[in-house]
Amino acid sequence: MEELANLFHGFAVALQPYNIMLMIIGITLGVIIGVLPGLGGANGVAILLPLTFSMPPTSAIIMLSCIYWGALFGGAITSILFNIPGEPWSVATTFDGYPMAQQGKPGEALTAAFTSSFVGALFAVIMITLVAPLVAGFALRFGPAEKFAVYFLAFCSFVGLSKEPPFKTIAAMMMGFALAAVGLDSITGQLRLTFGVTELLNGFDFLIAVIGLFGIGEILLTMEEGLAFRGGNASINLRVVLQTWRELPTYWMTSLRSCLIGCWMGVTPAGATPASFMSYGIAKRLARRGNNFGKGEIEGVIAPETAAHAAGTSALLPMLSLGVPGSPTAAVLLGGLLIWGLQPGPMLFVEQKEFVWGLIASMYLGNLAGLIVVLTCVPLFAAILRVPFGIIAPLILVLCAIGAYSVHNSTFDVMLMLVFGVLGYLLKKCNYPLAPLVLAIVLGDKAEEAFRQSLLGSQGSLGVFFSNGLVSTIMALGLVALFWSAIQEGYSRLRMSMA
Amino acid sequence: MTERSGSESGPAHKTMEIGMALLIGAFGLVVIFGSLKAGINWGAEGPRAGFFPFYVGAAIVGASAINLWHARRDDDGRLFAEWGQLRQVMSVVVPTAIYVGSMPFIGLYIASMVFIAWFMRWLGGYRWLTVIAVAVGMPVVTYLVFERWFLVPLPKGPFEEWLGL
Numbered sequence: 001m002e003e004l005a006n007l008f009h010g011f012a013v014a015l016q017p018y019n020i021m022l023m024i025i026g027i028t029l030g031v032i033i034g035v036l037p038g039l040g041g042a043n044g045v046a047i048l049l050p051l052t053f054s055m056p057p058t059s060a061i062i063m064l065s066c067i068y069w070g071a072l073f074g075g076a077i078t079s080i081l082f083n084i085p086g087e088p089w090s091v092a093t094t095f096d097g098y099p100m101a102q103q104g105k106p107g108e109a110l111t112a113a114f115t116s117s118f119v120g121a122l123f124a125v126i127m128i129t130l131v132a133p134l135v136a137g138f139a140l141r142f143g144p145a146e147k148f149a150v151y152f153l154a155f156c157s158f159v160g161l162s163k164e165p166p167f168k169t170i171a172a173m174m175m176g177f178a179l180a181a182v183g184l185d186s187i188t189g190q191l192r193l194t195f196g197v198t199e200l201l202n203g204f205d206f207l208i209a210v211i212g213l214f215g216i217g218e219i220l221l222t223m224e225e226g227l228a229f230r231g232g233n234a235s236i237n238l239r240v241v242l243q244t245w246r247e248l249p250t251y252w253m254t255s256l257r258s259c260l261i262g263c264w265m266g267v268t269p270a271g272a273t274p275a276s277f278m279s280y281g282i283a284k285r286l287a288r289r290g291n292n293f294g295k296g297e298i299e300g301v302i303a304p305e306t307a308a309h310a311a312g313t314s315a316l317l318p319m320l321s322l323g324v325p326g327s328p329t330a331a332v333l334l335g336g337l338l339i340w341g342l343q344p345g346p347m348l349f350v351e352q353k354e355f356v357w358g359l360i361a362s363m364y365l366g367n368l369a370g371l372i373v374v375l376t377c378v379p380l381f382a383a384i385l386r387v388p389f390g391i392i393a394p395l396i397l398v399l400c401a402i403g404a405y406s407v408h409n410s411t412f413d414v415m416l417m418l419v420f421g422v423l424g425y426l427l428k429k430c431n432y433p434l435a436p437l438v439l440a441i442v443l444g445d446k447a448e449e450a451f452r453q454s455l456l457g458s459q460g461s462l463g464v465f466f467s468n469g470l471v472s473t474i475m476a477l478g479l480v481a482l483f484w485s486a487i488q489e490g491y492s493r494l495r496m497s498m499a
Numbered sequence: 500m501t502e503r504s505g506s507e508s509g510p511a512h513k514t515m516e517i518g519m520a521l522l523i524g525a526f527g528l529v530v531i532f533g534s535l536k537a538g539i540n541w542g543a544e545g546p547r548a549g550f551f552p553f554y555v556g557a558a559i560v561g562a563s564a565i566n567l568w569h570a571r572r573d574d575d576g577r578l579f580a581e582w583g584q585l586r587q588v589m590s591v592v593v594p595t596a597i598y599v600g601s602m603p604f605i606g607l608y609i610a611s612m613v614f615i616a617w618f619m620r621w622l623g624g625y626r627w628l629t630v631i632a633v634a635v636g637m638p639v640v641t642y643l644v645f646e647r648w649f650l651v652p653l654p655k656g657p658f659e660e661w662l663g664l
Binding site for chain 1 (some may be wrong): 580592599602649653
């Protein structure tokens with residue numbers, strides 16, 4: 001029951017007028033970020049992170065996480081009204097959302113999307129409230145070997161679960177680790193991989209990489225398509241909202257299933273995008289009207305939106321309790337914790353109770369505020385979308401430059417951002433995943449530290465990673481995840497030969 | 500690219516895939532080289548600084564070799580992008596590079612004004628009035644939000660100094 005008291009204390013923190021104001025600002029900014037091309041959740045949070053350096057950490061994380069919720073909500077607006085997914089995780093929403101809008105039911109589609117997002121997020125937050133303290137308590141007993149095993153599992157899940165070819169995932173991830181290693185070695189204090197360039201003394205900052213890879217890269221991809229942009233109309237009124245709400249409970253089975261898929265995919269760092277696709281695919285197979293999917297079925301909006309939001313939210317569970325972020329945006333938030341002087345990981349629950357529970361409480365309130373903001377302001381956000389890309393693009397590029405500069409007040413970083421941008425464009429075009437690259441830059445130092453400390457303890461024997469039941473189990477799970485696609489292929493071949 | 504129906508041509512996807520695999524592989528070699536310089540064996544303090552990056556570099560080279568092999572084997576005749584599309588992309592990359600490169604000398608504000616104006620006028624084809632309104636308005640808003648409200652300093656050049664900001 002101590003958790004409940006903590007949670008109520010958290011609500012008291014989150015309900016302070018200043019924090020509520022930040023919450024609304026965050027949600028609004030987040031929706032705008034989610035609506036505009038080239039400004040995703042991860043990139044948007046990264047650009048705005050420097051603005052929070054002077055705030056108290058709890059207020060800062062409330063605002064930044066609300067930007068994240070806003071971006072999750074915002075992606076749906078463009079998918080449904082314009083058939084343009086503002087975020088990768090809302091691609092699956094276009095399949096049925098856009099046809100619904102075409103049939104003159106944009107209000108129903110938007111209401112269903114927003115409400116499902118809210119339901120998914122709420123489910124995930126409740127899960128975080130119940131599970132996170134337990135995981136954190138458990139993780140307090142972890143030594144370096146167990147810590148490394150958790151990182152190992154996280155990165156192996158990327159290889160096994162992402163839809164990109166496994167060796168491309170490995171290549172991208174290892175580039176991230178290599179970039180993280182550049183600069184001062186935290187254990188020996190020795191310089192490495194700098195090749196005499198003084199700007200590289202402190203290594204590569206992942207915020208620069210995020211702004212470049214996701215922000216600039218996305219703009220370049222959009223430029224390829226040209227500047228053409230079709231507008232659409234959006235109207236949403238109370239009658240439509242209420243009518244849709246009456247209809248939604250009939251799809252409770254789809255919602256529940258999507259929540260579970262979302263939470264699972266969010267905790268393992270697969271992220272919101274595969275979760276939304278998977279949920280859509282399963283709903284299509286199991287729904288009674290599955291054959292109508294793709295022609296404007298409301299269930300086809302509910303499934304991906306619920307799962308995406310549940311995944312996006314539950315990605316914060318491993319970040320808070322283990323210090324391993326479940327998505328690039330969670331990684332940026334984790335970077336924020338480090339900058340504000342907080343050590344992410346299980347000790348947060350012991351030492352920074354107010355921070356952790358304030359954040360969890362703000363997840364409940366932020367998502368509720370988000371639902372209200374998006375339901376009432378859809379026409380406004382749709383109007384922003386009609387500002388032509390020829391005006392938006394240079395403004396976003398300038399914003400990215402400002403964000404990159406203000407991380408360390410260095411113009412070298414701004415140039416680095418452009419290099420990362422071009423790299424991101426090429427990698428994306430060649431089907432290399434960007435999320436593992438970013439996560440590896442964030443976690444590289446910590447993973448290496450855990451690895452080297454484990455080896456120090458064992459005098460260099462790799463046996464330390466299989467020395468007790470706990471660490472062996474985590475490592476074994478990691479290996480299964482790593483070879484998951486090979487295992488699947490082997491299994492289907494076996495079945496083929498049996499048949 | 501004979502099987503393509505469109506009149507536009509461009510670099511083949513396969514070529515870019517191979518180039519990318521080689522580029523990443525070369526990066527891996529640099530990492531290995533740097534790690535060797537830092538020392539990859541055990542020292543008095545345990546594994547030395549290059550120990551971990553060495554294996555990371557090796558993994559990059561290994562994965563790139565496999566990606567290279569895949570890229571050479573599969574050829575679906577796809578284009579990476581049409582030349583026209585690449586020209587669009589370069590028309591953003593080159594001015595952005597100039598923008599970023601000029602920032603240390605003339606500051607962020609003037610560079611942003613020129614960059615926004617250039618982008619809107621030449622790529623967007625807007626009227627000068629609109630162009631000037633946005634190009635001047637955005638840096639001013641930026642100044643107020645970042646420097647005044649949130650106290651985040653941004654790079655300034657001689658012009659701002661002359662204005663005494």
